[in-house]
Amino acid sequence: MFLFLQPPLTRSHRTVRRGIVRRYEVDMVIVPATTGQMGVLPGHVATIAEFKPGVLSVHEGSETTKYFVSSGFVFIHANSFADIITVKAVPLDRINANLVQKRLVDFTQKLS
Amino acid sequence: MAMAALRREGRRFAPMISPRPITALRSSPLAPSLEDECPIGVRYISTQVVRNRMKSVKNIQKITKAMKMVAASKLRAIQTKAENSRGLWQPFTALLGDLPSANVKKNVVVTISSDKGLCGGINSTSVKISKGFHKLNSGPEKETKYVILGEKAKAQLVRDSKKDIELIITELQKNPLNYTQVSVLADEILKNVEYDALRIVFNKFHSVVSFVPTVSTVLSPEIVEREAESGGKLGDLDSYEVEGGETKGEILQNLAEFQFSCVMFNAVLENACSEQGARMSAMDSSSRNAGDMLDRLTLTYNRTRQASITTELIEIISGASALEG
Numbered sequence: 001m002f003l004f005l006q007p008p009l010t011r012s013h014r015t016v017r018r019g020i021v022r023r024y025e026v027d028m029v030i031v032p033a034t035t036g037q038m039g040v041l042p043g044h045v046a047t048i049a050e051f052k053p054g055v056l057s058v059h060e061g062s063e064t065t066k067y068f069v070s071s072g073f074v075f076i077h078a079n080s081f082a083d084i085i086t087v088k089a090v091p092l093d094r095i096n097a098n099l100v101q102k103r104l105v106d107f108t109q110k111l112s
Numbered sequence: 113m114a115m116a117a118l119r120r121e122g123r124r125f126a127p128m129i130s131p132r133p134i135t136a137l138r139s140s141p142l143a144p145s146l147e148d149e150c151p152i153g154v155r156y157i158s159t160q161v162v163r164n165r166m167k168s169v170k171n172i173q174k175i176t177k178a179m180k181m182v183a184a185s186k187l188r189a190i191q192t193k194a195e196n197s198r199g200l201w202q203p204f205t206a207l208l209g210d211l212p213s214a215n216v217k218k219n220v221v222v223t224i225s226s227d228k229g230l231c232g233g234i235n236s237t238s239v240k241i242s243k244g245f246h247k248l249n250s251g252p253e254k255e256t257k258y259v260i261l262g263e264k265a266k267a268q269l270v271r272d273s274k275k276d277i278e279l280i281i282t283e284l285q286k287n288p289l290n291y292t293q294v295s296v297l298a299d300e301i302l303k304n305v306e307y308d309a310l311r312i313v314f315n316k317f318h319s320v321v322s323f324v325p326t327v328s329t330v331l332s333p334e335i336v337e338r339e340a341e342s343g344g345k346l347g348d349l350d351s352y353e354v355e356g357g358e359t360k361g362e363i364l365q366n367l368a369e370f371q372f373s374c375v376m377f378n379a380v381l382e383n384a385c386s387e388q389g390a391r392m393s394a395m396d397s398s399s400r401n402a403g404d405m406l407d408r409l410t411l412t413y414n415r416t417r418q419a420s421i422t423t424e425l426i427e428i429i430s431g432a433s434a435l436e437g
Contacts, residue, residue, distance in 0.1 A: 048363065050363055075207050083203035083207075085200065085203055085370070
C-alpha cells in the first residue's frame with residue numbers, strides 16, 4: 001500500500017498483491033504502528049514507521065474507510081506526502097468474520 | 113546413341129537422366145539429386161530431398177507460429193501484474209534512493225534469467241552485465257558474489273565463475289509468480305549471503321519489442337547510514353524520525369529487507385514479461401525466416417521438377433525419333 005498524503009493529505013495505496021495505486025486527498029490516516037495507533041495529519045513530521053497487522057483507517061471529511069493491513073511501512077515525508085506500503089490491504093467490508101474465526105481456530109490447531 | 117550423348121551431357125551437368133523414359137511422367141524419385149550428393153552410376157532426377165526439406169521447414173514454421181501465440185497469451189497474463197508491482201519499490205527509491213555508484217566492499221549480484229530458452233538474447237545480456245559488474249568491482253578489499261535465478265544464467269556463469277556463486281535457484285516459474293514465493297526467496301538470500309550492496313540485474317519490460325537490462329541497487333543498513341552521513345542523495349534520511357520501540361538500526365534493517373523483497377518481486381515479474389516478449393519476437397522472426405526458406409525451396413522444387421519432366425520428354429522424343437529414323 002502506498003499512500004501519498006498532501007495538504008490536505010493525499011494518499012496513494014499500493015499493495016503487493018494488487019498494486020492498487022490510489023492517490024487521494026484525505027484529512028487524516030490512522031496507522032497501526034508497532035507503538036500503537038498513530039494518527040497522521042497534514043504537516044506531520046517526517047517519519048519512518050513500521051506497522052504491525054491491524055486496521056488502517058482513512059478519514060476523508062466525514063467518511064471513514066477502513067482497511068485491514070498486514071505488516072508494512074509508512075513513510076511520512078516533510079511535504080505532507082505519506083507512502084504506505086504493505087503486503088496486503090483488504091477493505092474491512094470484504095472480510096467475513098465467521099470465516100476468519102474458523103480459520104483462526106484451524107491454524108492455531110495446526111501450529112500447536 | 114542419342115541416349116549416350118544425353119547421358120554424357122547428363123553426367124557433365126548435375127541432374128542425372130533416368131534410363132526409363134516410359135515411366136517419365138511419374139517422375140519416380142529414388143536417389144538424391146542435389147549437386148554434391150550424386151553417386152556415380154545413379155541417374156535419377158529426384159525431388160524427394162527437396163520435398164522432405166519443404167515438409168520439415170513447414171512444420172517448423174507452424175511450431176514457431178504456435179509458440180509465438182502461446183508467448184503472447186502468457187505475456188498478457190503477467191503484464192498487468194508487472195505493471196502493478198512497479199508501484200511497490202517507488203516509495204523506497206523515493207526515500208532511500210537507488211545508488212548504483214555506491215562504493216562497497218561486499219557486492220552481491222543477483223542475476224535473474226529464464227529457465228527456458230528460445231527467447232532471444234535477454235539472458236546473455238543479463239549475464240554480460242553481471243560479469244561487467246564483477247569486473248568493475250573486483251580488486252583489493254572488494255569482492256563480488258553471484259546469486260543466480262534461472263537455468264540460463266546458471267549455464268553461462270558456472271563455466272567461468274564457479275567459485276563466486278553463492279546460491280542458485282531454478283524453476284521459479286513452476287507456479288505462477290507471487291509475492292510469498294519471492295519473499296521466501298529473498299529471505300533465503302539475505303540469510304545466507306553477506307552483503308553490503310545487492311545489485312539485482314534483470315530485463316525491464318518497456319514494451320513488447322523493447323527490454324532494457326537494468327540494475328537495481330539495495331544497500332544494507334550500514335551503508336545507508338554511511339551514505340546518509342556523507343550527504344548527497346541520502347542526506348535527508350536523518351531528518352526522518354524513526355517511530356517505533358526498536359532502535360533505528362533495527363527498523364532500518366527491516367526496511368532494507370522489505371525493500372529487497374519488493375524490488376525482487378518487481379524484478380522477477382519484469383524479467384518474466386521480457387522473456388515472453390523476447391520469445392514472441394524470436395519466434396516471429398523464426399517463422400518469417402522459415403517462410404522465406406520455404407519460398408526458396410519451392411522455387412528449387414519447381415525447377416527440378418520441370419527439368420526432370422523436360423528431360424523425360426527429350427528422351428521420349430529422341431527415342432521415338434530414333435525408332436523412326
